[in-house]
Amino acid sequence: MVLSAALFIIGVAGVMMRRNIIIIFMSIELILNAVNINLVAYANQVQNAIGQVFAIFVIAVAAAEAAVGLGIILAFYRNKETVNIDEMNLMRW
Amino acid sequence: MAESIAFYTLSAFILGFALLVVTTKDTVHSVLFLVVDFLFVAALYVLLGAQFLAAIQVLVYAGGIVVLYLFVVMLVNLKRPPEEYRDPRRRSMLGIALSVAVLLELTAIGLYSRSYPAPALAAGAAAMPVTGNTEQVGWLLYTSYLIPFEIASMLLLVAMIGAIVLAKREL
Numbered sequence: 001m002v003l004s005a006a007l008f009i010i011g012v013a014g015v016m017m018r019r020n021i022i023i024i025f026m027s028i029e030l031i032l033n034a035v036n037i038n039l040v041a042y043a044n045q046v047q048n049a050i051g052q053v054f055a056i057f058v059i060a061v062a063a064a065e066a067a068v069g070l071g072i073i074l075a076f077y078r079n080k081e082t083v084n085i086d087e088m089n090l091m092r093w
Numbered sequence: 094m095a096e097s098i099a100f101y102t103l104s105a106f107i108l109g110f111a112l113l114v115v116t117t118k119d120t121v122h123s124v125l126f127l128v129v130d131f132l133f134v135a136a137l138y139v140l141l142g143a144q145f146l147a148a149i150q151v152l153v154y155a156g157g158i159v160v161l162y163l164f165v166v167m168l169v170n171l172k173r174p175p176e177e178y179r180d181p182r183r184r185s186m187l188g189i190a191l192s193v194a195v196l197l198e199l200t201a202i203g204l205y206s207r208s209y210p211a212p213a214l215a216a217g218a219a220a221m222p223v224t225g226n227t228e229q230v231g232w233l234l235y236t237s238y239l240i241p242f243e244i245a246s247m248l249l250l251v252a253m254i255g256a257i258v259l260a261k262r263e264l
Binding site for chain 2: 062
C-alpha cells in the first residue's frame with residue numbers, strides 16, 4: 001500500500017512540476033501503475049482474482065489513453081512546434 | 094522472509110526508477126527508465142501471484158506503450174529544449190504544494206481506514222471451477238465481467254480510430 005501511494009505521489013508530482021507534456025503523460029502512466037499495484041495487492045490479500053481482472057481493464061484504458069494522447073501531441077506539435085505546456089494556450093479564454 | 098526481502102528490493106527499484114523518470118532532463122532517457130520501471134512492476138506482480146497480469150504488463154506496457162512513446166519522442170525532435178521557456182505566470186511551488194496535499198489526503202484515508210477492520214469477503218472464489226492464475230482471470234473475464242470486457246474492447250477500437258484520425262495530416 002505504501003509503495004503504491006508513494007508511486008502515486010511521484011506521478012502526481014511529475015504531472016504538476018514538469019513542463020514537457022510527454023513526461024506528463026509518462027507520469028500519468030506511473031499513476032495508473034500505482035493503482036494496478038494496489039488492485040493486485042488486494043487481490044493477493046483476499047485470494048480472489050477479481051482485482052486482477054480490474055487491473056486488466058485499467059491496462060486497456062491506459063493503452064487507449066496513450067494512443068489518443070500521443071496522437072493529440074503529434075497533431076499539436078505539427079501546428080505549434082512545441083511540447084511545452086506553458087505555450088499551449090490555444091484554448092485560452 | 095525471502096518474500097519480504099524481494100518485495101522491499103523491488104519496491105526500492107520501482108520508486109527509484111519512478112523518481113528518475115520524473116526528474117531526468119532527457120526525454121529519451123526518461124522513456125528508457127520507464128521501461129525498466131514497468132519491468133520491475135511486472136516482477137512485483139509475479140511476487141504477488143498474478144503471473145498472467147505480469148505477462149500482460151510486459152507485453153502491453155513495456156512492449157507496446159513505451160514503443161509508442163519512443164516513436165513520439167523521436168518524431169518530435171526538438172530544436173530547443175522544452176524546459177527553457179518559462180511562463181512567468183506559472184507557479185511551480187503550487188505544484189509541489191498540491192502533491193503534498195494529495196499525500197496528506199492519502200495518509201488521512203489510510204489512518205482513517207485502519208481503525209476499521211477489513212470486511213470479510215464473500216466466498217465467491219470458491220465457486221470457481223478452475224485453478225491456476227490465467228484460468229481464473231479468464232474465467233472471471235468471460236463470465237461475470239463479460240460486458241465490461243466487451244466495452245473495453247469497444248473503447249480500444251474507438252481509441253485506435255481516433256488516434257489514426259488525429260495523426261493524419263488531412264482527412
